[in-house]
Amino acid sequence: MKRIFLIIAIFLCNQIQINAQMQDVGIAKYAVLEVLGDNTPLREKGCEKSNRVTHVFKDAVLFADKQTDDYFRVELNENNYAWINKKFVEVQAIIPEKRFDNIEKISFKSEKKFYKTKIETPSQSAFLIKEEGNNLDFTLFDNRYDPIETSLEKNDKFLIPEKITNELNIKYNNKKPLFGYDVEKYEKGYIYTIKKAPKVSCKRPLKDMIVVVDPGHGGSEKGVVAFGIEEKKVNLDISKKLRKELRKKGATVYMTRKKDINVPLYDRPKFAKEKNADILLSIHQNSLENRAEITYKYGVGTYYYHPQSKDLAQKIQENLIVATNFRDDKVNHRSFVLTRPTNQISVLVECGYLIRKEEADKLVDKKFQKNIAKAITKGCEEYLIKNFTN
Ligand SMILES: [Zn+2]
Known part of the structure; x- marks a missing residue:
């Protein structure tokens, strides 16, 4: 028992010390934070409902210059800040100046479907990817970049700085719209992957496309239940019909579930990644927390998050409005x-x-349901034709 008190006392003392040091005014000081888990969100503001700026991996080292009760403010560079919940990090030290790792090597590979850039660094830090129209802007913070020592194979789509900087910035300029990208960690640093724009034929745009269909909920998770109907069943019925339509058009289709079983939420995007999906379609039926709103909020709606997915959402929505004759609940x-x-x-x-x-x-x-499946399929075809035919 005594030992526990002692540990708590030491912990509290450390916290108080850290707080006191960070509140010093006039002297630049940083708390060195180590991230405890993978895919930890960094947010725009120090609150849970604020937008995510980026994610960081386990063991990433961040530098905080401010704090609230629950959040640290992380300095990415002089112009960029983000907030991380204190429960996701451990304070390692207080230091007067930021330290920078040296990027050891950058290598570039052009594969059949992907561009892959490997970045070797001694430790993990924060990175940011911004979509700018057809272009991508990737920045790896707190890493000293020396263009002579870490020369990247020449490729006119990739621009990297010509002078030594305290961060690595790679600009990817593309003629066609974006079709997927990702940053993963590996034992020596990061792998930054960009999917190449597909070559699409007007006649059979879905040919050779890999589509993952995700029937929402399942098993003990019923989703919405109304009038004796369970959402999970409607989702599965429509998804199976969607699989059939997509296959008819030449797509390779995988489903996150084919039966009435539980599939953990985060396993679903993981499954799509494992299958190297080109398109991920999640099928749901809507509800409202405040059911009184149903007098003015109803109909068919499509959702996206990153700009690269907006055009597909738009095409699917247009086709669904025609097929269902439901009210337009918009692309959201x-x-x-x-x-x-x-x-x-x-x-x-x-x-x-x-x-x-x-x-x-x-x-x-x-x-x-079959008409819905056909409309979603047609939306996919129109999206591919619009963006990826010559
Ligand atoms: Zn649902």
Whole structure:
């Protein structure tokens, strides 16, 4: 018992000391933070509902210059700040100046479907990827970059700085729209992957495309239940029909579940990544927390998060409005586990509101479900033709 008190006392003393040091005014000081888990979000503001700026991996080292009760403010560079919840980090030290790692090597590979850039660094830090139209802007912070020592193979799509900097910035300029990207860690640093724009034929745009269909919920997770109808079943029924339509058009289709079983939420995007998906379609039926709103909020809606996925969402939505004749519940920008992945184009469809009798009656109808599947398939084809044919 005594020992526990002692540990708590030491911990509290350390915390008080750290707090006191960080509050010093006039002297630049940083708390060195070590991140405790993978995919930890950095946010725009120090609160849970604030937008995510980026994610960091386990063991990443960050430098905090300010704090609130629950959050540290991390300095990415002089112009960029982000906030991390204190529960995700451990304070390692207080230091007067930021320290920078040296990037040891950068290598570049052009594969059949991907561009892969390997960045060797001695330790993990924060990185940021920004979509700018067809272009991507990748920055790895707190890493000294020396263009002579770490020369990247020449490729006119990739621009890197010509002078020594305290961060690595790679600009990727593309003529066609983006079609997926990702940053992973490996034992020596990072692998930054960009999917090449596909070559699409007008006649069979979905040929050779890999599509992962995700029927929402399943097993003990029923989703919305209304009028004796369970959302998980409608999702699965529509998804199976969607699989059939997509296959007819030449796509390779995988489903995150084929039966009425539980699939953990975060396993679904992981599955899509393992399958090297080009498109991820998550199928749901909508509900409202405040069901009184149903008098003015109803119909069919499509959701995306990253700009690269917006155009597919748009095309699917246009086709679904025609096929269902439902009210237009719009293309919506929303942060969901199934809209956030960047590896592929990721879209979530809410086919209708199951809590509205008029829509529920149609959503369980087999022919209606088939029309939904056809509309989503047509949306995918139109998106591919618009963006990726010559
Ligand atoms: Zn749902």
